[in-house]
Structures are given as structure tokens and as C-alpha cells.
Amino acid sequence: MNQYIESFKATLRDSDQRKGLFNDVKNLAVNIVRFAIIVGVCYVILSPIIGIFVNSISSDRDAYNPMVYILPHNPTLERYQLVWERIEYLPTMAKDLLYTVSLMAIQILVCSMVGYGFARFEFPFKKLLFGCVVVMIVIPSHTIMLPIYMTFKDFDPLGLCTLIFGDSLNLMGSPIPMYIMTVFGCGLRSGLYIYIFNQFFRGLPKEIEEAALVDGCGTWYTYFRIMLVNAMPSVITVAVFSLVWQFNDTFYAKLFLISEDIVISNKISSLQATIANTDQILDTTIQELYLDAGIMLVVLPIVLIYILLQRHFIEGVERSGIVG
Amino acid sequence: MSKVKTKKMTLVQKRMRSGYMFILPWLFGFLVFYVRSLIMTVQFSFSELTMDPNVGGYALESVGFDNFIYAFRAHATFKQVLTTSIGNMLVDVPLITFFSLFMAMLLNKKFPGRFLVRAIFFLPIIFNSSAIQSAMELSEAMMSGGISTMSSELSSGAGTGAGAVVSIDYFVDLFMDLGLPMALLDYVMAAVQRINDIISASGVQIIIFIAALQSIPGSLYEVAKIEGATGYETFWKITFPMVMPHIITNVVYTIVDSFTESEVVTLAYNTAFKQFNYGLSSVFSLVSTIITCVILVVVVGFIQKRTFYYN
Structure with missing residues (x-):
């Protein structure tokens, strides 16, 4: 552990390496922010589709159960059967x-x-x-x-x-x-x-x-x-x-x-x-x-x-x- | 002999003739379906039109500006629908443009899973259908867990029901205390509430911007890097001017798109095919088209002045 801290201190002393570290941290932060935005926007796009899919397989009881979120308790394919015919x-x-x-x-x-x-x-x-x-x-x-x-x-x-x-x-x-x-x-x-x-x-x-x-x-x-x-x-x-x-x-x-x-x-x-x-x-x-x-x-x-x-x-x- | 005949034409003339041959189908269609239809629409708007179901065809009776006067003075909803549509458009256009530019820049970078993310981003283009859209809005509300929570949310007013929902009012108060202008806050609030509309309306624009970003020569960025420009400077001095022409394309596309999906179209359709008032419907279409064109000319003129063309 100590030697890591020593090497870290050495890194901070050397200005070139310090710059490199700064850049690494900056890049990491930028990447995290970008990742968060992309995941967020993807969720906004996908959520209605996920919602439609979940609704289409949930049974009558699931539809009225406030505890059901994303995973229906009694999934059913009955809706598809009827719609397929109709x-x-x-x-x-x-x-x-x-x-x-x-x-x-x-x-x-x-x-x-x-x-x-x-x-x-x-x-x-x-x-x-x-x-x-x-x-x-x-x-x-x-x-x-x-x-x-x-x-x-x-x-x-x-x-x-x-x-x-x-x-x-x-x-x-x-x-x-x-x-x-x-x-x-x-x-x-x-x-x-x-x-x-x-x-x-x-x-x-x-x-x-x-x-x-x-x-x-x-x-x-x-x-x-x-x-x-x-x-x-x-x-x-x-x-x-x-x-x-x-x-x-x-x-x-x-x-x-x-x-x-x-x-x-x-x-x-x-x-x-x-x-x-x-x-x-x-x-x-x-x-x-x-x-x-x-x-x-x-x-x-x-x-x-x-x-x-x-x-x-x-x-x-x-x-x-x-x-x- | 036909061979002698063709030999008399110069190459230029020959190319000219083939050029016309290539665009001939479109030219015919344009004259018949667009030019003629536009003239007819103008004609309809100045007259009372009666369909004759027995004989087929229709009879026109000129009524001058009556239809226009009725639309603006007496019609119950036209003015309101028109102003809301224009208002929505004015809110949406800058938002969609900047959002899609921002997203295009994010997506243009190389990162793992890029293809998956891009595929997801273009999904809204696929789901761009009114029947699907309305069902999607419903299911979106249902995503907050079961249908019963949705109804309770609806009854207690949007945004305040269900503990999971972040109270927006708190943040609004916070920003108001900071002294931000109310108009700006309203705009941001409108934007946040319409985030889903904005994202689903900006699929094509993102594509256009990605293509634009890829067409910027890499050497420009290299030079900027060597000269020591920061990322911020690079964006405003290179990226932004280079995509400026495509901002025009996108703004035009967004304006046209938002008008084709606006309430005015529904109103014009219903007036024509449910109330059978063809003259009035033509007035609605014509007025909204003229307004769209004026907005387009003003906006494009405004941006064009500030646009830098690379070539």
C-alpha cells in the first residue's frame, strides 16, 4: 500500500506525469458523463417500447396490481392469440x-x-x-x-x-x-x-x-x-x-x-x-x-x-x- | 433512317435529351399533382364547392373572400389551433436542432457498443406512426408501475402523485429564488415536459448531423490540435461553422415535419371529409402553407447570412 502512495506522490511531483494524470481523470469524467447521457436518452427511447411489450404479456390481474413493475407475475400469451385472429x-x-x-x-x-x-x-x-x-x-x-x-x-x-x-x-x-x-x-x-x-x-x-x-x-x-x-x-x-x-x-x-x-x-x-x-x-x-x-x-x-x-x-x- | 437522324444531333443536344428523358416521369407528376393541385386549392378557397354524387364531379360557385373571412372571424377553433401549432413549432425547432447536433457529436465518437446505441437512436424513425405514438404515450405513463398508479397520478395532477416521481415544483421554486427569468424557466420546463417528443422527432436530424460531422476533413482538427486549441475553441471555430449549412437543412426539415404533424392538418382533414366544407378546408391548408413558407424564408434567410460555406 505504502509503495503505491509513494509512486502516486512521485507522479504528482513530476509535472509531465501530473498533466497525464489530470488528462486521464478528465477523460474518465467526460466518458462517465457521456455514458450517462447516452444511457438516459436510450432509456427515454426504449421505455415506451418496453412498456408496450410488458403490457402485452401481462394478465388481467397484473394489470391492476400496483406492485407489478416491468416483470408481470403471471405472463400470458393470450392477448397475442386473440389479436392474431382478429x-x-x-x-x-x-x-x-x-x-x-x-x-x-x-x-x-x-x-x-x-x-x-x-x-x-x-x-x-x-x-x-x-x-x-x-x-x-x-x-x-x-x-x-x-x-x-x-x-x-x-x-x-x-x-x-x-x-x-x-x-x-x-x-x-x-x-x-x-x-x-x-x-x-x-x-x-x-x-x-x-x-x-x-x-x-x-x-x-x-x-x-x-x-x-x-x-x-x-x-x-x-x-x-x-x-x-x-x-x-x-x-x-x-x-x-x-x-x-x-x-x-x-x-x-x-x-x-x-x-x-x-x-x-x-x-x-x-x-x-x-x-x-x-x-x-x-x-x-x-x-x-x-x-x-x-x-x-x-x-x-x-x-x-x-x-x-x-x-x-x-x-x-x-x-x-x-x-x- | 433513324441512324442518320441521331447523328445530326450534337453530343450536347443528345445529353440534353437524355436528361429530360430521365426526369420526365417526375416532371409530368409534378405538373399534374403539384402545380395543378396548388392552382385548384387556391381556386377552391375562393369558392363554394358542391359535390354532385349522381353525376360525379363538382360544381364551383365563386364566393370571393367569404371563406377567409369566416375562417378568421367566425370559426371556433382555427385561430387557436393555428397559433398553438406555430407556438409549438417555435419551441421545438431550436431544441430539436441543438439536441440532435449534441447527440450527433456524442455518437460520432468511437466507443464500445456504438452500433447498438446508434440502432436504438434511429428507432424513433421506425415508430413514427400516429397509432403507435398514442399507444406509446399511454404505456409510458404505465411504466411507473401498474395501471392503478397511473390513474391515481392522473387524478392528483401530473407530477405530484406517486412518491417515486421527483417533485418538479421544488426545483422550479429553487431556480426562481435564484432570480432566473420566468420566461426562460417556462421554456426549459416546456422542453423537459416534451423531452420524449423532441427525442422521437430528431431521428432524421441526428442522421444528417452525423453525416455532416463525418464529412469534415480530419486535417482541420489536426491543425487545431497542433496550434493548441482547446476542445471548446475547436467546436466553435471548426465544428460549428462546418455543420452550419446542414443546420439549415435540419431546420427546414424540422419546420416542415412539425407542420405536417400539427393539429392544422387534422382540422383541415376533418373539415373536408367529415363536415364536407371543402372551401374552408382549402383555406386552412392554404393559410398554414403560406405561414410555413414565410417562416421558412425568414429563418433560412436569417441563418444563411451567418453561414460559412467551405467550398
Whole structure:
């Protein structure tokens, strides 16, 4: 013990070593503070999720027991069983994922094309048109919701539908309007994706394309086989964003009255009423527990996809030049 | 022959044509869905719109400024909802911006478990759905142990029930005794109460800032270190100016985002699709959009003047 104190005193005497010790202590303090902040913020983010999970597995008695905290005494899977049946989980989720993933693929294709067009080609009014992309990001989508609703309620482009079907089409209730808007680069947050792709393509070296051109590669071939492959980081970024946002989107789903069988988050909104009416569970507190189980089921696939992609996603975000 | 035809074009013209080909789908969509819709919204707001369910389509009857006058003079909640939304936004924007910059700087350092922490930080982007959000708020309240404690807490007023909860009033009194201005205290209190909203709204902003921090050349920091700059100086002389352009991006994103999720949107939606007053709904949308744009222009102009561009 004594020799430690001696060596400590020696350390303090030597000014260089003293500085080193001071720095060590400072670093330690900084690390502790950083650790505390990070753990705290992580807790704030995670606590509602933990809460939902705990609620979804606790039994009726646990729900009213004030002693129960985080660990339920009588865990049960009964909530999941009932909710699984009531929301017809597998078919609905399959349809929803099909809808979301197909929209995601269209978004990636269209937005990367437009972004590439803006990044690599010179044409008149380019600045002005790119300004329009920014306008698209900035204008809240509720400004244009009514006209879009009208357009798709009596869908009759150039009188074609009247010509073929004898009347204008009412597309409300089907996902077709969402597909049409996405194909024309005006889907959910398309402006942002165009911006991301544009920034990324601008950062790629021009020599790749020049080499392709010299080797006799056409513009479209260059884009599909060379540029899109090189744009993998931003493709993954946009893929995750569009997947998640499309899956969670309730604005367009509500606007186009898209059927509950396709958009599962709409089904969650009515789940509590379904449980109350069909199963005669009238205690609202218990209904909430079922709702929590439903939410766990709904976010499950998205969380799985996120966990699978997150490493690429975060690296992609860092390299994709999301900011330019 | 088509080959002769294409040969007549210069390379520049050819590139120009392919450029237009690439953006064509978007250009068409923009004209149809945005430009046309904006014109229609303006048109709707000046007229009374009646849907004809039998024939399909709608009839417009011009009423001049009646809708605007009604919205601002007679409507029960519009003005209040609008001012609350703007107020919330003004509180949130600086908080979210600085919080996300701070978190991005923390996360940018290398430490064990970095990937796990980052994955957790981006979770709010995933849970960004209204149905999930409301359930989450509920479960958050339940986290304080059983549902019965929650109800007792609610009945005895937020913050004072349940012994485990730290009494905020005590600290407020403490700081008031220290002579801190009440306005500042109110702001901090509002921020603390909304901490969850702020964290869950700043996922994308943190990503943008992390990307920005990574794009700062390391040589700048090396020079600063050699010249003997402290961490504080390094932040204000290097990090902050370098991320300044991205602060604009983030502020724009936050303002737009907070307006898309504000009460005004709900009000406009309900007015249109529950009360079928399309003209009034267009007025709500239009007014809120114009206000957003004015705020954006003012804020961006204000920051841009003070921004340093590296290139």
C-alpha cells in the first residue's frame, strides 16, 4: 500500500506525469458523463417500447396490481392469440408488405432516375426544375390533398376512362392512386429521395461514366448497370426510409380510404373497437393491453428488417451524402 | 433512317435529351399533382364547392373572400389551433436542432457498443406512426408501475402523485429564488415536459448531423490540435461553422415535419371529409402553407447570412 502512495506522490511531483494524470481523470469524467447521457436518452427511447411489450404479456390481474413493475407475475400469451385472429395477421401483413415493398421498389427506381438526371445532365431550366424538387419537399402534402382526392375520385385522364368504361373511375378504396403518384415521382416524400440520390450521384467520379461511354455503353445501360450499382449506400438509405415511412403512413391511407386489408396500421386504429364488440371485453384497461399486443405484432416485421439492414443503413447514411 | 437522324444531333443536344428523358416521369407528376393541385386549392378557397354524387364531379360557385373571412372571424377553433401549432413549432425547432447536433457529436465518437446505441437512436424513425405514438404515450405513463398508479397520478395532477416521481415544483421554486427569468424557466420546463417528443422527432436530424460531422476533413482538427486549441475553441471555430449549412437543412426539415404533424392538418382533414366544407378546408391548408413558407424564408434567410460555406 505504502509503495503505491509513494509512486502516486512521485507522479504528482513530476509535472509531465501530473498533466497525464489530470488528462486521464478528465477523460474518465467526460466518458462517465457521456455514458450517462447516452444511457438516459436510450432509456427515454426504449421505455415506451418496453412498456408496450410488458403490457402485452401481462394478465388481467397484473394489470391492476400496483406492485407489478416491468416483470408481470403471471405472463400470458393470450392477448397475442386473440389479436392474431382478429386482425387476420398473416394475410393482412403479407398484403401490406407486398404493397409497401412494391412501392419502395418504384420509389427507388423513379427517384434514382430523376436524381441521376439532375446530377449528370445539362439542360435548360435545370436550376428552376431542381428548385421545384425543393418546393415539393417543403410544401406540406395536406395543401394538395383535396385536389388529389378529387382527381382520383373521378379518375378520367384525358377522357380515356369514359371512352373505355363509359364512365369515370372511382379509385377510392384501392391502392392504385398511391401507385400512380409514386410512379410519377410524387409519392410519399419522393422529393426527399430525389434530393438524396441527386446529392449522391453528384459525388461520384465522372470518369466511370466516361469510361463506359468510350466503351460504347448507352445512357440507359450506363445508368442501370453502372450508376445504380454504385449507388448502393443511397439505395439502402432510401429503401429503409421509404419502407418505414410507407408502412407507417396513415395520411395517404386515410385520404385514399385504402382498405384495412392492405394497410395494417389502419386495422390497429379500429382494433380496440373490434375487441370490444366481438369479444365483449368491455374493460378499457384490458382493451389497451390487447391493443399493445397488436402494436407489437405490427412493428415486428419492420423491426426485423431494420435490424437486418441497420448496419448497412447507418453506413449508407454516412456515405450517401444525404446532406451533400 | 433513324441512324442518320441521331447523328445530326450534337453530343450536347443528345445529353440534353437524355436528361429530360430521365426526369420526365417526375416532371409530368409534378405538373399534374403539384402545380395543378396548388392552382385548384387556391381556386377552391375562393369558392363554394358542391359535390354532385349522381353525376360525379363538382360544381364551383365563386364566393370571393367569404371563406377567409369566416375562417378568421367566425370559426371556433382555427385561430387557436393555428397559433398553438406555430407556438409549438417555435419551441421545438431550436431544441430539436441543438439536441440532435449534441447527440450527433456524442455518437460520432468511437466507443464500445456504438452500433447498438446508434440502432436504438434511429428507432424513433421506425415508430413514427400516429397509432403507435398514442399507444406509446399511454404505456409510458404505465411504466411507473401498474395501471392503478397511473390513474391515481392522473387524478392528483401530473407530477405530484406517486412518491417515486421527483417533485418538479421544488426545483422550479429553487431556480426562481435564484432570480432566473420566468420566461426562460417556462421554456426549459416546456422542453423537459416534451423531452420524449423532441427525442422521437430528431431521428432524421441526428442522421444528417452525423453525416455532416463525418464529412469534415480530419486535417482541420489536426491543425487545431497542433496550434493548441482547446476542445471548446475547436467546436466553435471548426465544428460549428462546418455543420452550419446542414443546420439549415435540419431546420427546414424540422419546420416542415412539425407542420405536417400539427393539429392544422387534422382540422383541415376533418373539415373536408367529415363536415364536407371543402372551401374552408382549402383555406386552412392554404393559410398554414403560406405561414410555413414565410417562416421558412425568414429563418433560412436569417441563418444563411451567418453561414460559412467551405467550398
